[in-house]
Amino acid sequence: MTAAFVLVINMCIAGIFAVAFGVIAATNRMARGAAFMAAGYALGIVDVALEFLLPFQTDPTPVAVSIFVVFLLALSFCLIGISRHYRVPTPRGAMIAIWASALLLAPLAFSLPYGSPARGMIYQFSYCLMQGLAGVVILRSGRRQALDLLLMGMQFVAALLYLVKPVIGMLVGTAAAPQAYMATTYAAISQTMGAVTLVAVAMVLLLVMIRDATAEMTARSETDPLSSALNRRGFELHGESALAGGTRGVLVAADLDHFKQINDSYGHAAGDGVIAHFAALLQDAAPEGAIVGRVGGEEFAVLLPDALLSDGRLYAETVRGRFAAQQLPVLGVDRCFTASFGVAQAGRGDTLHDLLHRADAALYSAKAGGRNLVRVALGELPPLPAMGAA
Template identity: 40%
Template sequence: MSGAGFILAINFVVAGLFAASFLAVALYDTHPAAPRWFAFGYMLGALYFGIEFAIFMLAGGSIVAVLSFSVALASFALFNVGLAHKYRIAVPWRLMAVVFLLSVVACAAIQGMPRGSILRMFVYQAPYFVMQAIGVWIIHRSSARAWLDRVLEVALAASALHFLAKPLLMQLAGGTGASVGDYLKTDYAMISQSLGAIFGIGVALLALIILVRDILAEVTAKSEMDTLSGLLNRRGFERLAALSLEHASRQGMPVALVIADLDHFKVVNDTYGHASGDRAIQAFASFLQSATGTGHIAARLGGEEFAIVLPGANLVAARLLAEGARSAFSALPIGGLPAAARVTASFGVAELLPSEGLSSLMARADEALYAAKKAGRDCVRVARLATIEPTRGLQTG
C-alpha cells in the first residue's frame, strides 16, 4: 500500500472514531441535535474514504467517482446543519441543496476532461470550498461567539481555502496520475490526503471541545442555581460577585451590596405551611428579578436570605432601590396566603470600600441587616465605613 493509501485508510478510521465521539457527546448534551448532525457528517466522511479506497484499489469508473464526490459534499452539508443547531442559526437548507445539486451535475460533466486539467480540478474542488464557506458564514452570524468559536471559524475557513489551492498543488506536485489507479502513487495524493487529515481532525477536535465546553458550562450553571427561587445559590453568587467586584475596582466604579431577609418567615411556615413559605420565597425572588437591572447579580443565599450586587451603584442609589423594593413587596399579595396577609422583608445595604473584598462587604451588609431586624423589621439600614447608621425616614416597622 502506498503512503497516500495508508493515510486514506487512517482517515477512514479517524472519521469513524469522531462519528462515535459526537454520538457519545449527544448522550450527555441537553441539546443533542448539533452533535448528532456532526456525527452523521463524519459517518458520511468515513463512507467517503471507504469509497475512495475502493475506487483506487479497483479502478472504479465515473459513476462511482461522482458518488464519492456526492458523499463527501453531503458530509460537509450535514456538518453545517450541526453548526446551525449549535449556534442557533436557521439551517440554510435551500442554499445547500442548490449548491449540492449544481455541484453533482458539474462533477458528472467534467468526468470526460483530462485528469491533469486545472479547470477539471477547480470544478471538482470548488464545491467543497463553497460548502465549508457556508459553515464559516453560519458561525460568523452567531452573536454568541467566544474565542474558541472564533478559532473554529478560522480553522473551517482555512480548510475551505485549502480546496481552492489544490489545483495549484496538483500542478506543483506533478499531477494526479495517468489513471484512477495511479492516483494513490502520486505526490499530490500524499499531500492532498495529508492536508485533508489535518483539517478534518482539527475541525472535529475543535467542535468536540466546544460541545464539551458548553456541557460543562451548563452543568456549572445548574450547580450554581437555586432550584426553588430560580436565582443563583450562594456558590454561584460568591463566584460572580467576586468577579463583579474585581471588574468594578479595575474600572473605578462604585459597587453596592443589598442583603435582604424575609421577616418572621418561621411564623409563615408554621401558620400557613411550608408550601406557602416556598411560594413566599418564589414571590420575593421573582420580585427581585423584576426590580433589578442588567448586570445586577441576585441570589438566594440560603433559607429566606437574599442578596443583590449592584455594579455602578453607590450607597445612595442602593438604599433607594432597597427602600423601593421593601415598600412594593410589603404590599404584594402572596399566593396561598389569606388576602389580608402580607410578608415583609428587612434590608441591609453597604457600598464597597477601597481595597475591600467580598467577605468584608457581606459582613458589613449583614450588620446593617441585623440593625434593620433590631429596629423592628420591614425597614432599610445602611452601613457606612465600619459603623452602622440608621437611614432616616426609612423605618416603617
C-alpha cells in the first residue's frame, strides 16, 4: 500500500511538471528544450500507469519490458531538453550506444531471477548512463553559475542512485515475482527515492529556465535590434554601473556625417545598412569589456573601461579610418562614408551624464572642424591635426 501511495504521488508530480514545462514551451519561444522536458515527464505518467497494471498480469514480461523502455525514453527526452536549453549538441552517438546496449542486454536481464542483484544492476545501468549523460551535457556547456552547478551535481547523484537500488534490494529484500513488487519495502524505498529525485531535478531545471528566460528578455530590452549594440537605456544602465565601480574609463562619442543625405540619396534601407556596418566596426575594434551603445538615430557611444585618453583617441582613429576607407556595394552604395568622434576621460566623481556631455562637446568640435575628425574634450588634451578630413 505504501509503494502504491508513493506511485500515485509520483504520477501527480510527473503530471504537474509535464504541464509546467508544457506551458513554458507554449508561452515562451526562448525556453529551448521545455517541450522535450514536458514530453519526458508526460512519459513518466505512462510509466507509473504501467506499474499499476503489472500486478494484474499473468505474464508480467510484456508490461515489465514496456516499463523499462518507457522510462528510458522519458530520460532520453529530458536529456534532449537539457541539451537544447544549454545549446549543446545533443549527444546522439552516446544516446544510440546506450539504447543499443539496453536493448541487447534486456533479454539477459529479464531472463535472470527476479530480484537478483545481477538483474537489478543490468536493469538500472542504462538509466544510470542516460541520467549521467545529462550531467555531462551541462558540464560541456561551460556554464558555472550556482544553479547550473547544482543541476549538474543532481544529475550525477541521480545517476548513482540507480546503481544503489540493487544494493538496497539485497539489504531489504525484493519480491519473488514482478506482480508482487508494490507490496515490498524495496518498492516503497525505490519509489520514494524516485519522487525526491523527480521533484528536485525538475524544480532546479525550472529555476534555470526562468533565470535564463529573464536574462534573455532583459538583454533584448537593452539591445538595439538594428545595430546589435545596447540601446540608450542599456548603455546608461551598464555605463553608470561601470563608473559607479570606480573604473578609470574613457568615453568615445561618434556620429555619422551627413546621415540625412544618405537616407535621402540612397533610401532608408541603405541608411540602416550603414548604421549596422558602423556599429559592427565599433564592436570589432573595441577591447574586451567595452560598452557599446547606439544612443540616438545615428549617434553611438563607447565606454572603454580602464583606459586612458590616448587609448580612446587611438580607438576612435582606428574606427574612423576603417569606416572612411570602406564602401558598401551590397547596399547599392558606390561611395564611402565618414563619422566624427569626441573623446573624454572620466574624472574623479564623474557621472555618465558628465562624461557624455564632455564627449559630445568634443564631437561638436569635430563636426565644426570639418567632420571625419577625432577631437578630445577641451582642457584634457590638445587635438591632433585633422587626418583625412572630408
